[in-house]
Amino acid sequence: MMDWIPIALVTFKVLVLGTGMFFAIKWHYDQGKKDKEKRAVRRAVGKVTAVFVLSLLGLVLVTFALARMLGLDLTY
Template identity: 75%
Template sequence: MIDWFPIVFFTFKLLVLGTGMFFAIKWHYDQGRKKGTETRAVLRAGGKVAAVFVLSLLGLGLVTFVFVRMLGLDLSFS
């Protein structure tokens, strides 16, 4: 029984992910064909997401740096 689990699990996983990808691509394709989509709004939203990502990354780096210094770990590159 346990020998069949990886085969069944990965087959099921491929089917579910494949179906999900098909419908996601189809939905995006159908949305792109609709009239009146505003490119400017999409670019603005993408810029906001990118800015939040970069700020989160910088914040995580700062918190990590402070935590490492607080623990007294060596930060030298040599």
């Protein structure tokens, strides 16, 4: 009874890893075809990054303004 468990588990492991490798290779191959879409993705990432940095800068400025208005000491 216990003799077939390693065979079944190794077979399952090979099937799962083989399927994962197949889809990983297929995904990378498909990504190579999408040169035109890369520009659009980079532009979108740039916009999101710019919005994030500007939001972070605004949050820092509002925080310091609020701290100054409340009379907190922000010096080192």
